[in-house]
Amino acid sequence: MHELWQASQHAMVLLFTGNRDLWEIIGISFSVSLKAIVIATPAAFAAAFVLAYTRFRGRGVVMSIMNTSLSLPAVVVGLTLYLLLSRSGPFGDLRLLFTQTAMTIGQVILAFPLVFVMSHSAIQSGQRAAWETALTLGASPIRAVLTVLYEVRFGLIAAVIAGFGRIVAEVGSSMMVGGNIAHFTRNIPTAIALETSKGEFAQGIALGFVLLVLAFGLNIGLSLMQRKGGVAA
Amino acid sequence: MKPMLSLTGIHKRFGARCILDNVDVHLAPGQCQVLTGRNGAGKTTLLKIIAGLERPEAAQVAIDGNERGWRRARSALRRDVVYLHQYAYMFDASVEYNVGYGLRAARLPPSQRRARVAEALERIDLLHLAGANARTLSGGERQRVALARAWALQPRVMLLDEPTANMDRESREQTWFLLRRLKSDELCVVVATHDGHAIATLPDIELHLDNGNLFPHAVDTHSHRPTPGPVATGSAAGPRLEERG
Numbered sequence: 001m002h003e004l005w006q007a008s009q010h011a012m013v014l015l016f017t018g019n020r021d022l023w024e025i026i027g028i029s030f031s032v033s034l035k036a037i038v039i040a041t042p043a044a045f046a047a048a049f050v051l052a053y054t055r056f057r058g059r060g061v062v063m064s065i066m067n068t069s070l071s072l073p074a075v076v077v078g079l080t081l082y083l084l085l086s087r088s089g090p091f092g093d094l095r096l097l098f099t100q101t102a103m104t105i106g107q108v109i110l111a112f113p114l115v116f117v118m119s120h121s122a123i124q125s126g127q128r129a130a131w132e133t134a135l136t137l138g139a140s141p142i143r144a145v146l147t148v149l150y151e152v153r154f155g156l157i158a159a160v161i162a163g164f165g166r167i168v169a170e171v172g173s174s175m176m177v178g179g180n181i182a183h184f185t186r187n188i189p190t191a192i193a194l195e196t197s198k199g200e201f202a203q204g205i206a207l208g209f210v211l212l213v214l215a216f217g218l219n220i221g222l223s224l225m226q227r228k229g230g231v232a233a
Numbered sequence: 234m235k236p237m238l239s240l241t242g243i244h245k246r247f248g249a250r251c252i253l254d255n256v257d258v259h260l261a262p263g264q265c266q267v268l269t270g271r272n273g274a275g276k277t278t279l280l281k282i283i284a285g286l287e288r289p290e291a292a293q294v295a296i297d298g299n300e301r302g303w304r305r306a307r308s309a310l311r312r313d314v315v316y317l318h319q320y321a322y323m324f325d326a327s328v329e330y331n332v333g334y335g336l337r338a339a340r341l342p343p344s345q346r347r348a349r350v351a352e353a354l355e356r357i358d359l360l361h362l363a364g365a366n367a368r369t370l371s372g373g374e375r376q377r378v379a380l381a382r383a384w385a386l387q388p389r390v391m392l393l394d395e396p397t398a399n400m401d402r403e404s405r406e407q408t409w410f411l412l413r414r415l416k417s418d419e420l421c422v423v424v425a426t427h428d429g430h431a432i433a434t435l436p437d438i439e440l441h442l443d444n445g446n447l448f449p450h451a452v453d454t455h456s457h458r459p460t461p462g463p464v465a466t467g468s469a470a471g472p473r474l475e476e477r478g
Contacts, residue, residue, distance in 0.1 A: 129322035132286050136316040137335030138386065151325055 004201070011206035021182075022203060026210055029187035032100050033168040036107030037115075041160055044112050048120035049145060053131065066120075069113035077109050078176030085177060098179035103187070106173035115163040122155025123148065158225040165218045169211055236261045237297055237389060237421070238283075238313070244291040245278055252278050253289070254445035260390055263418040265435050268425040270442035276425040277319075279442065280392045283423070285310030314390040319398050321379035323367035328359065328378055331367045335386045353381040357411055373404030377411060384415045391415075393424045397431070409435065 014022050051059060083089050085097040096102045130151045134144035149156060171189035178185035180194055188207045195204040236259035245253040252275040260266070260283075270276050281287035285307040294306035301309065315335075324331050332353050336346040354360040357377040362370070367378060376396055383391050393412070397405040409431055416422060424431060432439060441448045 127322060129318050129320070130324070132281070132316065133318065133322040133324075134334070134338075135286060135311055136284050136314070137338060137382065138312060139335070139338040143338055147324065 007201035008205050010202035011204075011209060014202060015206045015209065019206075022206055024183060025186055025188060025191045025207065028100070028185070029168060029189075032103045032174075032187060033107055033164060036104045036111055036167055037160060037164045039104070040108045040111040040115055040163060044115035044159070044163075045119050045149060045156065048116050048123055049149070052120055052123040053128075063120075066113050066116050070117060072110065072113065073172065074106075074110055074170040074174075075172030075176065077106050078173035081106050081109070081173065081177045097177060098181060098185060100178070100185055102177040103174045103185060106177050107167040107170065110170055110173060111163040111167045114166055115159045118159030118162055119156050122152045122159060125155065126152040154225045158222050161218050161222045161225065165215060165222075168214065235298075236295075238310075239293075239295040240283060241293045241295075242291055243279070243282060243289050245275070245282065245287070245289045251445050253282075256442075256445070256447045258283060258447070260421045260423065262389065262421055263416075264437050265416065265422045265424070266438045266440055267432050267436035268423060268440045268442060269427065269432065270425075274442045275445065276442055277394050279447075280316055280394050280423065280425060283310065283390070284314045284316035284392055286316060313388055314392060315383040315386060315388040316392045317376075317379050317383055317394060317396060319395040320372070321375040323370065323375055323378065325368055326366070327364050328354070328367045328370070329363040331378055332382045332385055335382065339386070349385050353385040356384065356414065357381045371404075373400055373407060376400070376404070376408055380408070380411055380415060389419065390421045390423065393422065393426075395425055395427070397426065397428050405430070 051062060081102060082097065084091050085094065085102055086092055087097075096105070126148060130148050131144055134147040135141070139147060169189055171193055174180075174185070174187055175190050175193065178187070178190065180186050180190040186194070188211055192204045192207050192211075195201065195207075238260040239258070241257040243253050243256040243258070244251075256279065258279070268276050268279070278287055282289050282292065288303065288307075292303065294301050294303065294310070296306065296309050296313070324334060329350055333346050333350045336349055341349070350363075351360065354363055357380060359374065359377060359381070362374070367375065370378065380396075396412075397408050400408065405428065409428075412422065412424070412435070422435075424435060426432065438449065
């Protein structure tokens, strides 16, 4: 218990004295996860809109695949990407393995289903009358889509927050395709795993604290958005 | 009176159920048509097809006498025709934004847009609510804003789907009063309604939709009572207006 207390004190010192290594890890984590969510979000919104507003053969199958992908283990995504990006894999020539780009790709794959399913639910819960009203008032289809998305904006923001929360804390994919290389691909979850295995708890606790604060902030944001969405509807 | 918009041979099915079976609609400027029919008869579907919001299985569209394919007709219909929902949908923004939405989409310069919005709101006596969030309005006020929003676009055809459903008597009368006030020689209005007052006072033509077919009744303009028109299965046409002179 005493050891844990000492490690925690050391962690706070590292965090609040601006330890360079620690803040570099935090920076890499945020950079990779923000890129991933920025890439996944427009694609997920577009796909969610198409599925909510159109009827086509195989629509149910796509929804089932997306719902199943919600529980896709990060380590399986990492393994699949590893096989695809390794030297002997079909995309080996791209030399992406153990790079931040590979980590971003993995996180896009993990974020997409969650953002898709939540935004699909938000769009479908909105009234179809919004779409028809926009069109009958002379809006172009693109403007009408943007209008509908704006009408359900709180649900969409909640989807993005939840997606970001999922990927910023995942360890399986980042570890496998990032390789946990110091100053390059080491992010918060992989650093925590490494420091813990070495018995260096201070940095692990400091990084864990950052993740906890982030999770707390995201949850507050999520409930605020969901409450606002409920009021707006 | 020469129709500006004709949709003929409209077919629409939902699964195995035939909603509209070879229906013809002719709309002329300055005309008011009332569409009646039991719930589920297909009134909303017909209005949405006329507005270019619902695609029929088959239909020939002629605008000002020029026949067009559905794809080209659809964009023209969305430009010339405004459809008003039974429960007016308000965007989550101010009344002013709502009324100006279509004008913004039409890229009207801001000064002209503001002037048109103010004029439209003045016509419905809601200028004082311009800055209020449209979602906070009552059902009657929403319907009035929807009317102003449509009127501001100066469409050629306005389609109202049960505009007074679930309204109290005062709001109903106010809606019909406003509709009469917004009517003009250029505008054709089609109203789907069960409201006896509207049926008795508004229409030049009363149309009844039943079992996928549209039955016309010409209306005596003096008494505004429907007179038994020539019942033709599956078609109701503007030329019948000429028949009654």
